[in-house]
Amino acid sequence: MMTVQSIYDLGLKMAIASDPRGKTVVRDELRRYKESYEKMSGEEKKYFDKEYFKNPYSDSRILNNPKPNQPIKRMFAGIDADEDELLLADRLGNIDLVMSHHPHGIALADLPEVMNVQVEIMHQAGVPVHVAENLLHTRMAEVNRGVLPINDHKTVDVARLLNMAYMSTHTFTDNMVASFFGDLIKKHQKKLYYVSDVLDLLMTIPEYQVAKQQKSGPCLYTGSPKRRCGRIVCTEMTGGTNGAKEMFAQLSHAGVGTVIGMHMKEDHRKVAEEHHLNVVIAGHISSDSIGMNLLLDAIEKKGVAVIPVGGLIRVKRYGQRR
Numbered sequence: 001m002m003t004v005q006s007i008y009d010l011g012l013k014m015a016i017a018s019d020p021r022g023k024t025v026v027r028d029e030l031r032r033y034k035e036s037y038e039k040m041s042g043e044e045k046k047y048f049d050k051e052y053f054k055n056p057y058s059d060s061r062i063l064n065n066p067k068p069n070q071p072i073k074r075m076f077a078g079i080d081a082d083e084d085e086l087l088l089a090d091r092l093g094n095i096d097l098v099m100s101h102h103p104h105g106i107a108l109a110d111l112p113e114v115m116n117v118q119v120e121i122m123h124q125a126g127v128p129v130h131v132a133e134n135l136l137h138t139r140m141a142e143v144n145r146g147v148l149p150i151n152d153h154k155t156v157d158v159a160r161l162l163n164m165a166y167m168s169t170h171t172f173t174d175n176m177v178a179s180f181f182g183d184l185i186k187k188h189q190k191k192l193y194y195v196s197d198v199l200d201l202l203m204t205i206p207e208y209q210v211a212k213q214q215k216s217g218p219c220l221y222t223g224s225p226k227r228r229c230g231r232i233v234c235t236e237m238t239g240g241t242n243g244a245k246e247m248f249a250q251l252s253h254a255g256v257g258t259v260i261g262m263h264m265k266e267d268h269r270k271v272a273e274e275h276h277l278n279v280v281i282a283g284h285i286s287s288d289s290i291g292m293n294l295l296l297d298a299i300e301k302k303g304v305a306v307i308p309v310g311g312l313i314r315v316k317r318y319g320q321r322r
């Protein structure tokens, strides 16, 4: 039997296991949150989100849990599960939990914090850590100014009034897709010579086959299919949202040839192009679906029926080795 809490705990466990920074870095980060809490004044402690003691992913939270002991038999899972999906779940009457990949409420308000994950990812890709940190922190401040004016508790209010359990699993499952890609690239490394080989590899993944039928399949944002892909990194898969566009110069200088991402803003694309990178955009909703599917398989195996909504392309990988 699974409850909202045990589903959340399973997501957290899998997110830490697939964190691109590795378990030791995550453990150190959790320790630092605890230490900074201990040093806070009583007034500051009142406002500290103690969830950070065990969960470093600010954008993945239980947002409403009115019946903590209720077994979850059927759940909605969406890339975007908002007011509409909450109302639909209530109307159907047999849905115990609504899970949204994209965050709401406190999970959205605190999203910039999780971008710290990207510092280590860039460092691993070859960018000196002080440069990665400097560029990222400027961008985090920008993202923070972007999310602050959003009325991000509106959706949570609907969940509360409907008495519906509600959670966001953003970086939880983005870590899973990042790790999925890391393994995939490593496994096929020898066969990846041209950029077109990378695109062909993506097209072996069922979520991208469905996306292509929906006319949103993988595509090339800069570069050319017949160019050599060089060193491939998946720096645009997890860590909250798009990082700093100035990072592309650093990645190119560090010897990266191809960047795989879920989505990319136009001004970022232009900078990547200026610095001669190949940018393969796998697709936003389809890539988010891969991460969600990895978690949903584990939940479903524990006896919960999962109903895909909100754009989720549901593909099951039961019993398959990745």
Ligand SMILES: [Fe+2]
Residues within 6 Å of the ligand: 101, 170, 174, 288
């Ligand atoms: Fe995502």
Ligand SMILES: [Fe+2]
Residues within 6 Å of the ligand: 102, 284, 288
């Ligand atoms: Fe997304």
